[in-house]
Amino acid sequence: MRAPAGLEAGSRLVLASHNKGKLAEFSALLGGFGITVISASELGLPEPDETATTFTGNAELKALAAAKASGLPALADDSGLCVSALGGAPGIYSARWAGPDKDFDGAMRRIEEGIGSDERDAWFVCVLCLAFPDGSIRSFEGRIDGVIAPAPRGAAGHGYDPIFIPAGETRTFAEMSDDEKNAISHRARAFAAFRAACLP
Incomplete structure (x- = not known):
């Protein structure tokens, strides 16, 4: 399928997420580009089942569903924490590890219980x-x-931020300001590539 054109200043963009933390992060990242961001929850769009087996597959599934339902361009992300000692888990199941009540404290305990003191590499x-x-x-x-x-x-932050220390740092993501995290995070790096290709 052909690659889409970029967005123009003044465009309306649906953020295909019901996650308030992600909405705040993307609103900050998109500031200054003249793009009006509307959340999927504002439009009453349902959350599609994430049935793909990769981050890319799930992001595409969510973005396409929101774009077709709204008639507007849509941006979706799929992201997660991968732990080497757990064979890359929780990975695409990062949100599901927290369960329907979004119990990330429990999910973080589950990670700690599954790894050894010398097996802490993650991404x-x-x-x-x-x-x-x-x-x-x-x-x-x-x-x-x-x-x-x-x-x-x-x-600070959300999700697994309290247990992740990025390379070259001594602080977790949750000990950083939004600006500090947004300068180096996985989402910021994906956004930089998106911005270079698609934003005015």
Whole structure:
């Protein structure tokens, strides 16, 4: 399928997510480009089942569903924490590990229980997909490597941020300001590639 054209200043863009943390992050990242961001929840769009087996597949599924339902360009991401000692888990199942109640404290304990003190290598992956109502899509991947902290630290961020220390840092994502995290995160890296290709 052909690659979609980029977005123009003044465009309306649906963010295909019901996650308030992601909405805040993307609103900050998209600031200054003249793009009006509308969340899927504002439009009452359902969340499609994430049935793909890769980050890219799930991002494309969500973006296409939102673009076709809204008649507007849509941006979706699929992201997750991958832990080497767990064979890359939770990976695409990162949100599901937290369960329907979004119990990330429990999910972080599950990770800690499954790894050894010397097996703490981990990485975050984010794939962004821009889709248009005609079905055209383009995807961009970002990754940041790091380690699992000995215990959760920090109150900022969301999800697994309290247990992830990016390479070259001593602080977890949850101990960083939004600006500090957004400068280096997996989502910021995917967004940089998206911005270069698709934004005015």
